[in-house]
Amino acid sequence: xxxxxxxxxxxxxxxxxTMGRTITETDFVVHAGxxxxxxxxxxxxxxxxxxxxxxxxxxxxxxxxxxVGLGAGAINPAAFSYGYDRLRFVKPVFINDTxxxxxxxxxxxxxxxxxxxxxxxxxLEVLNQRGEVVLAAEHIYIVRHRPVxxxx
Amino acid sequence: xxxxxxxxxxxxxxxxxTMGRTITETDFVVHAGxxxxxxxxxxxxxxxxxxxxxxxxxxxxxxxxxxVGLGAGAINPAAFSYGYDRLRFVKPVFINDTxxxxxxxxxxxxxxxxxxxxxxxxxLEVLNQRGEVVLAAEHIYIVRHRPVxxxx
Amino acid sequence: xxxxxxxxxxxxxxxxxTMGRTITETDFVVHAGxxxxxxxxxxxxxxxxxxxxxxxxxxxxxxxxxxVGLGAGAINPAAFSYGYDRLRFVKPVFINDTxxxxxxxxxxxxxxxxxxxxxxxxxLEVLNQRGEVVLAAEHIYIVRHRPVxxxx
Amino acid sequence: xxxxxxxxxxxxxxxxxTMGRTITETDFVVHAGxxxxxxxxxxxxxxxxxxxxxxxxxxxxxxxxxxVGLGAGAINPAAFSYGYDRLRFVKPVFINDTxxxxxxxxxxxxxxxxxxxxxxxxxLEVLNQRGEVVLAAEHIYIVRHRPVxxxx
Amino acid sequence: xxxxxxxxxxxxxxxxxTMGRTITETDFVVHAGxxxxxxxxxxxxxxxxxxxxxxxxxxxxxxxxxxVGLGAGAINPAAFSYGYDRLRFVKPVFINDTxxxxxxxxxxxxxxxxxxxxxxxxxLEVLNQRGEVVLAAEHIYIVRHRPVxxxx
Amino acid sequence: xxxxxxxxxxxxxxxxxTMGRTITETDFVVHAGxxxxxxxxxxxxxxxxxxxxxxxxxxxxxxxxxxVGLGAGAINPAAFSYGYDRLRFVKPVFINDTxxxxxxxxxxxxxxxxxxxxxxxxxLEVLNQRGEVVLAAEHIYIVRHRPVxxxx
Numbered sequence: 068x069x070x071x072x073x074x075x076x077x078x079x080x081x082x083x084x085t086m087g088r089t090i091t092e093t094d095f096v097v098h099a100g101x102x103x104x105x106x107x108x109x110x111x112x113x114x115x116x117x118x119x120x121x122x123x124x125x126x127x128x129x130x131x132x133x134x135v136g137l138g139a140g141a142i143n144p145a146a147f148s149y150g151y152d153r154l155r156f157v158k159p160v161f162i163n164d165t166x167x168x169x170x171x172x173x174x175x176x177x178x179x180x181x182x183x184x185x186x187x188x189x190x191l192e193v194l195n196q197r198g199e200v201v202l203a204a205e206h207i208y209i210v211r212h213r214p215v216x217x218x219x
Numbered sequence: 220x221x222x223x224x225x226x227x228x229x230x231x232x233x234x235x236x237t238m239g240r241t242i243t244e245t246d247f248v249v250h251a252g253x254x255x256x257x258x259x260x261x262x263x264x265x266x267x268x269x270x271x272x273x274x275x276x277x278x279x280x281x282x283x284x285x286x287v288g289l290g291a292g293a294i295n296p297a298a299f300s301y302g303y304d305r306l307r308f309v310k311p312v313f314i315n316d317t318x319x320x321x322x323x324x325x326x327x328x329x330x331x332x333x334x335x336x337x338x339x340x341x342x343l344e345v346l347n348q349r350g351e352v353v354l355a356a357e358h359i360y361i362v363r364h365r366p367v368x369x370x371x
Numbered sequence: 372x373x374x375x376x377x378x379x380x381x382x383x384x385x386x387x388x389t390m391g392r393t394i395t396e397t398d399f400v401v402h403a404g405x406x407x408x409x410x411x412x413x414x415x416x417x418x419x420x421x422x423x424x425x426x427x428x429x430x431x432x433x434x435x436x437x438x439v440g441l442g443a444g445a446i447n448p449a450a451f452s453y454g455y456d457r458l459r460f461v462k463p464v465f466i467n468d469t470x471x472x473x474x475x476x477x478x479x480x481x482x483x484x485x486x487x488x489x490x491x492x493x494x495l496e497v498l499n500q501r502g503e504v505v506l507a508a509e510h511i512y513i514v515r516h517r518p519v520x521x522x523x
Numbered sequence: 524x525x526x527x528x529x530x531x532x533x534x535x536x537x538x539x540x541t542m543g544r545t546i547t548e549t550d551f552v553v554h555a556g557x558x559x560x561x562x563x564x565x566x567x568x569x570x571x572x573x574x575x576x577x578x579x580x581x582x583x584x585x586x587x588x589x590x591v592g593l594g595a596g597a598i599n600p601a602a603f604s605y606g607y608d609r610l611r612f613v614k615p616v617f618i619n620d621t622x623x624x625x626x627x628x629x630x631x632x633x634x635x636x637x638x639x640x641x642x643x644x645x646x647l648e649v650l651n652q653r654g655e656v657v658l659a660a661e662h663i664y665i666v667r668h669r670p671v672x673x674x675x
Numbered sequence: 676x677x678x679x680x681x682x683x684x685x686x687x688x689x690x691x692x693t694m695g696r697t698i699t700e701t702d703f704v705v706h707a708g709x710x711x712x713x714x715x716x717x718x719x720x721x722x723x724x725x726x727x728x729x730x731x732x733x734x735x736x737x738x739x740x741x742x743v744g745l746g747a748g749a750i751n752p753a754a755f756s757y758g759y760d761r762l763r764f765v766k767p768v769f770i771n772d773t774x775x776x777x778x779x780x781x782x783x784x785x786x787x788x789x790x791x792x793x794x795x796x797x798x799l800e801v802l803n804q805r806g807e808v809v810l811a812a813e814h815i816y817i818v819r820h821r822p823v824x825x826x827x
Numbered sequence: 828x829x830x831x832x833x834x835x836x837x838x839x840x841x842x843x844x845t846m847g848r849t850i851t852e853t854d855f856v857v858h859a860g861x862x863x864x865x866x867x868x869x870x871x872x873x874x875x876x877x878x879x880x881x882x883x884x885x886x887x888x889x890x891x892x893x894x895v896g897l898g899a900g901a902i903n904p905a906a907f908s909y910g911y912d913r914l915r916f917v918k919p920v921f922i923n924d925t926x927x928x929x930x931x932x933x934x935x936x937x938x939x940x941x942x943x944x945x946x947x948x949x950x951l952e953v954l955n956q957r958g959e960v961v962l963a964a965e966h967i968y969i970v971r972h973r974p975v976x977x978x979x
Contacts (some may be wrong), residue, residue: 068846069898075270086828086902087719088255089731093704096549097253100404101246102288111543113621113652123545128287128302132280136254141828142846148279155302164719196721220542222598238524238598239415245400248853252708263847265925265956275849292524294542317417348417358382372694372911373749390676390750392872397856398557398648405553406592407544431604432588439584444676445696452583454611458603467874501874550700556860567695569773569804579697702861709857710896735908736892743888744862756887758915764908801935 070141074175074185080094080191081172085137086198089165090125092140098129125160134193137168145211149186154204158195165196173205222264222293224232226363233324239348241317242277248290250281277312282354286345289320297363301338305347306356317348325357336361377517378479378489378516386465389441391512392502394429394467400434411450434506438497441472449515453490458508469500477509488513526597529669530631530641537628541593543652545621546581554585581616586658590649595626601667607641610660616653621652629661640665678749681791681821682783689780693745695804697773698733706737733768738810742801745776753819757794762812766803773804781813792817830901834935834945841932845897847956849925850885858889876958885920888964894953897928905971911945916965918955925956933965944969 105106107114108124126135130135131154160166168210193202251257259266260276267275283306312318325339339362345354402411411418412428419427435458464470478492491514497506531624545552555561571579587610628633630644643666649658703821707713716732723731739762768774777798782796801810859865867874868884875883891914920926932947947970953962 086713086715087722088713088715089720091700091704092547093549093701094253096553097249097404097704097708098284100251100401100553101253102284103240103293103407103409104288105407105542105543105544106293107290107295109546110463110545111621112619113543114543120702125283127302128284128763129281132250132254132278132284134553135280136256139254139256139258142258150279150305150307152304152306153302154304154306156300163720175437237407239413239418240409240411241416243396243400244851245397245853248851248857249400249404249708251711252705252857255707255711255713255850257711257846259846259848262849264849264923264926266847274376315416317415382661382922390867391866391874392559392865392867393870393872395852395856397853401557401860402588405550405557406588406595410595415536427557430588431590431606432584436554436558436582436584436588443558443560443562446562450562452612454583456610457606458608459606460608466874473584521608522672523893548699550701553860556705556857559863559865561694561696561858561863563696565696567773568697568699568771570695582817604961649722696863703855705861706892707856709861710892711900712896712899714899714902720856721979736888736895740858740862740886740888740892744864747862747864747866750866754898756916758887758913760912760914761910762912763910 068141069140069144071145072143072210073145073212074187075173075188076109077127077172077210079204083170085170087138087165088133089163090129090133090160092162094129094133095125095162096122098126102126103168120161122161127202129157130156130160130166130193131204134166134168134191134202136168136192138170146187146208149207149209152205152207154202156202157206158199158201160195160201166201168192168193169194178209181209183212185212186210187212220293220298223297224295225297226339226362227365229324229327229339229362231324231327235322237320237322239317239319240280240285240289241315242285242313244284246281247277247314248277250278254278254280272311272313274313279308279354282308282312282318282345283315283356286318286343286354290322290343293342298339300361301306301359301361302362304357304359305352307368308354309315310351310353312347312353318353321346330361333361335364337364338362372445373448373451375381375449376447376514377449378491378514379517381476381479381491381514383479387474389474390500391469391471392437393467394433394437396466398433398437399427399429399466402430406432415436424463424465426465431460431506434460434464434470434497435508438470438472438495438506442468442474442495453511453513456509456511458506460492461504462505464499464501464505470505471498473498482499482513482520485513487516489516490514504513524595525600527601528599528666529601530643530666531669533628533631533637533643533666534559535628535631539624540627541624543588543621544593545619546585546589548618550585550589551579551581551618554582558582558584561579576615576617578617582656583612586612586616586622586649587660590592590624590640590647593622594626594647595596602643602664605663605665608661608663611657612659614657616651617659622657624648625650634665637665641667641668642666677752679753680738680751681794682818685783686713686778687780691778693778695773695775696710696739696741696745697771698737698768699748700723700770702737702741703731703733703770707733710734710736715734718764728769729738730769735764735810738764738768738774739812742774742776742799742810746778746799747772749753754795754816757815757817758815760815762810764810766807766809768803768809773811775802775815777802778802780813789817791820794818795821828901828906831905832903832970834970835973837932837935837944837947837970839932839935842959843930845928845930847895847925847927848897848924849923850889850920852922854889854893855883855885855922858886861885862888864969880919880921882921887916890916890920890926890953891964893964894926894928894951897926898930898951906947906968909967909969912965912967914962914964916957918961920955920961926961927954928952931956938969941969941973945972946970
């Protein structure tokens with residue numbers, strides 16, 4: 068569950084694919100109630116009948132939060148989350164779509180401000196059941212360097 | 220509720236401050252259940268007693284999703300969300316902190332790819348009860364230009 | 372569970388007192404998310420510090436819906452709900468208050484429009500842990516008359 | 524968000540129509556869990572197959588609480604809610620019906636007991652996607668008079 | 676609501692059948708979020724298309740918890756729950772199945788360790804809309820003997 | 828995430844300890860709403876003041892479902908759940924207790940009825956923050972034998 072992974076341990080190109088999860092009407096209603104965003108795009112089936120998508124679409128923050136959550140596997144005590152860059156809502160997610168997250172280590176660099184730490188970029192792609200990317204983002208982690216041990 | 224706002228209508232520097240909302244233990248539990256992220260940082264008070272923060276901290280995606288939701292006021296049929304840049308988790312949010320969102324139009328530019336549309340950047344800052352920024356991000360909208368009317 | 376009770380069976384003055392239920396911060400958050408009413412009176416502890424009540428107060432519709440729910444015991448297939456009169460929010464309900472419902476048959480009359488049916492009024496009083504009435508309402512049921520059996 | 528509106532500012536006949544919201548099976552389940560009312564009319568599809576409506580119907584308190592919540596727009600610091608009269612469950616609401624609230628100022632009178640305040644009645648009508656009224660009620664507000672300013 | 680029932684009052688063979696409840700997709704999502712078990716058997720419709728059942732199946736703990744909850748009627752202050760034996764997941768429960776619980780007193784014995792108490796076994800069978808047993812378990816209660824009154 | 832583990836791979840004595848989770852008031856309210864069990868032992872703080880425990884206690888099915896959920900790690904496609912024996916509610920769980928699950932392979936045997944399968948018993952112990960067992964149960968899995976490969 069806990070799995071220490073130092074800056075040196077990350078390999079650019081490493082990839083993992085999560086389990087899938089069907090996004091249900093319940094998730095739409097829960098997300099509206101959790102965030103307070105009751106916009107008709109997400110909750111009003113009648114309103115959306117005349118909209119280009121023809122049906123309710125998931126909140127962007129729903130797809131992002133669930134996509135991130137799908138990737139929450141082992142805890143790395145040597146890393147913490149700094150933020151995200153280039154979060155993009157690429158395609159709509161509809162009720163009954165099934166999503167997975169594909170996570171790829173895309174870059175690593177020394178941290179300019181924090182001695183003893185580096186930055187690791189993990190590309191997050193949320194895929195639907197047709198393999199289309201529906202959301203993309205770059206997760207930036209701050210990761211501790213492997214401690215130097217005495218001798219050697 | 221619907222309030223059409225064209226690219227020309229956005230003024231750089233415009234700012235709005237939302238209502239506040241106290242982030243409760245319930246929100247932590249709901250967010251874990253909604254996203255599937257049950258990391259002990261968010262849900263295990265014992266584990267966090269020995270952690271630098273001393274107590275459970277909110278998921279980054281919770282603060283983001285609720286911060287965005289607080290700003291969901293009027294629907295603008297002339298705009299849609301393209302994504303976010305520079306999403307940063309600046310400070311931890313604890314149970315019983317009260318947050319508000321401050322939204323500032325920070326930049327606008329013609330859209331290089333979509334004729335008839337421009338891009339508008341809205342800076343999102345989530346503030347706690349001490350006025351500290353706990354999360355920041357730049358929201359990018361794609362917004363239609365005001366239709367040119369014939370003569371007049 | 373099902374208990375048929377005809378118009379003739381209701382006795383003015385009959386009273387029942389339900390089990391109690393502590394109204395939690397969770398109930399406030401759930402009710403906001405269920406109804407979409409995120410007013411700071413219910414959800415913003417900071418805002419309420421300077422308000423006369425000094426703390427968050429329950430939505431009126433929360434106290435009403437839970438108060439009604441506490442009384443949902445046996446199903447009476449001979450009755451249906453017509454509506455409520457004189458619903459009054461008498462006192463605020465705070466987080467951690469414990470409420471019960473007291474239900475009293477207060478009146479019964481033939482139904483002027485529906486032959487074979489009568490109207491029964493049930494007074495609903497929601498009480499807090501100090502026995503104070505926090506909400507009152509008059510529930511109106513339409514109830515079938517006891518079928519007349521042939522000879523005997 | 525805050526919009527002070529004194530007794531003098533209300534105009535009989537003023538009307539607003541809210542956004543719509545599709546009532547989902549999730550809302551039925553959430554409402555049962557929130558209120559504790561698990562009657563088979565709302566939760567047992569088999570039981571309702573032989574009932575006149577043929578399917579599960581929404582709790583009256585669900586339609587009321589969501590209908591009221593749809594109208595929760597701007598906060599008026601000069602008003603508070605006194606209660607409701609003539610709350611009527613006019614037609615059943617089924618899973619997948621989409622409702623809106625129509626709110627009309629119907630009456631205003633000096634408050635007999637509170638000097639400096641008046642009473643304002645707002646008629647609440649919850650409409651379904653066919654424009655039928657499914658629930659009606661009269662909301663009574665107590666509203667402060669506009670403060671008299673010195674000179675002029 | 677409270678109904679004292681002493682060891683002597685239980686009759687082997689007594690049976691009660693609860694109200695029914697349709698198990699919805701919402702219940703699946705709520706149970707996953709409540710327990711943290713997001714296995715694709717319960718939440719991933721795509722994954723289950725190629726599985727022998729062809730569709731998502733309810734968590735065993737969902738069917739158990741709801742089946743037990745359906746039987747929560749009157750409180751018996753003379754009894755407490757000791758545990759369950761032979762809990763078996765007999766058949767899958769699918770979204771939209773309607774379940775009821777059948778509860779039968781199956782055995783009673785003096786409690787070997789607690790003077791003044793006996794043990795009562797209640798057989799729990801959860802049935803679906805076709806009358807098939809989907810879950811079975813034996814509930815063991817510890818029940819106080821009827822107090823001996825002076826004379827008589 | 829998927830990790831095939833055949834009957835031969837289970838070792839009696841293998842043990843794993845899960846992450847912890849603080850059981851909150853929210854979990855109590857969610858469990859009541861999910862199961863329909865609103866007994867005052869779980870939801871009425873006033874009622875419990877005079878009870879031996881002095882405060883609300885968790886539903887047995889809550890501790891069981893969450894304790895089982897904490898152990899839901901890797902999916903084993905070679906195994907399925909048969910049921911539980913000797914489920915015992917050993918000590919009460921209170922709001923703010925933090926629980927973990929300890930899972931120990933305690934026994935394995937050929938399955939008398941299913942050729943090619945064996946039975947594996949996993950002892951589930953739910954522990955609180957003081958290391959006390961609050962719930963115990965024996966989980967029975969049916970597990971496929973390792974397929975015999977041709978030559979070698």
